[in-house]
Amino acid sequence: MKERLDEQTMALRVARELQEGWYVNLGFGIPALCTNFIPEGKTVFFFAENGLLGFGRNADSDEAELLGWRYVDAAARPVLPAPAMAVFDYAEAFDMIRGGHIDCTVLGGLQVSEKGDLANWRLPVYKGKGGTIGGAMDLAACCKRVFIVMTHTEKSGKPKIVRECTYPLTAKRCVNLIVTDIAVIRVTSHGLSLEETAPGWTAAEVQELTEVTLEVSPNLKTMAL
């Protein structure tokens, strides 16, 4: 079995895409790890949809206690204030999202289609309307850029990059970039372009685990990690 990237390394790779001065939202799970991989000297403003803009690193429980548990992100994780941080309420936060003011959201994914449709709010085990929409539909439909970070296949080996999403949709034609544990794929107007493969992986091996035919970029390279 070939080695795949671990979660930290996937977060490192997607974090490199975040540009100086961007206002960025991070979803739960692997996306949230991106805060660990912003190099010294680069300024990225992290936005949490519970009403926090420009927060610092995670606080441990002693630090949180000292602050009176004052600041938490959307996953209820205590964070430290940073200079020029702003707090507001949910309604303001979702105006920022819906109004297209957030430069980028990094989200997890269950499936992405070749057109860039995203399914990520309901696991197949749930029934009816159950699951977690939260901010996912707003973020995916309205942020300027949508980056998905996810394993390339389900645990069973089933491809997650598919012709049509079979799980309930989060938003249509919204994804710009997919970073997986074996590849970096860009969504273009004419399909999916394979830009990078993980160390040790060939384009043909990535294709084998992908339901959609990938267009191999003329600049295909191995991920620099």
Next chain:
Amino acid sequence: MSVNKVVPSFDEAIADIRDGASIMVSGAQGPLGVPRNLLLALRRKGTRNLTLITATGYRSVSAAKFYGFPHAEDWVDHGILIDNRQVRKVVCAMAYVPGRDSVLQKQYEAGEVELEHLGHGPFLLRMWAGAAGLGGIYQPVGIGTILEEGKEKRVINGREYLLEMPLTADFALIGADKADCLGNLVYKGTGRQYGPIMAKAARVTIAEVDEVVVPGGLAPESIVTPGIYVRRVVKAQPEVHK
């Protein structure tokens, strides 16, 4: 000042919430913004068949313990009303997540509780429409998803929008940091949460606060929720809520 919205006890503050009422409850992340003692009072009263309008359909006990929040061992949020079978219908932004205590999932799948699952944005806009006296709002989120079901769709300037109808409630229970006796509110840290929007959208808003100050004790430009939206204020006692 002859107007005084401060009520002496939590039980008194919620005494007129009757069976079948609709209630909005603030708080979603962490202890701030959660009207802890109002929720405990409502559980004591045992009011039933409530429509609960709130961010999440689950109790955040495991997250509270994981991050070491105050009261984590004895965590209180709106989920206690679902656990205690006082709720007939839940309207929320997040129904349940893997690994969290999900009494709602069991009750919904058994057909005991109705569920309206909206996502935050449409949920907030519906409350805003209710608060601001609008007939509805066209918004762009949820096109091609389950949120389209039963909604009017309209193309405006080449983009598709869904019509969201106003959402109001009989009561809102919210948590804030400080109030004056006229109900002007300020919040602490990320504790605003759903407080400001719910205070506007409900007919009767009851705020639980850590401190009550004299009129004039809050700088006018610091007030987040003006007292016109707040009917009652109750102060949490230090021994029950630090």
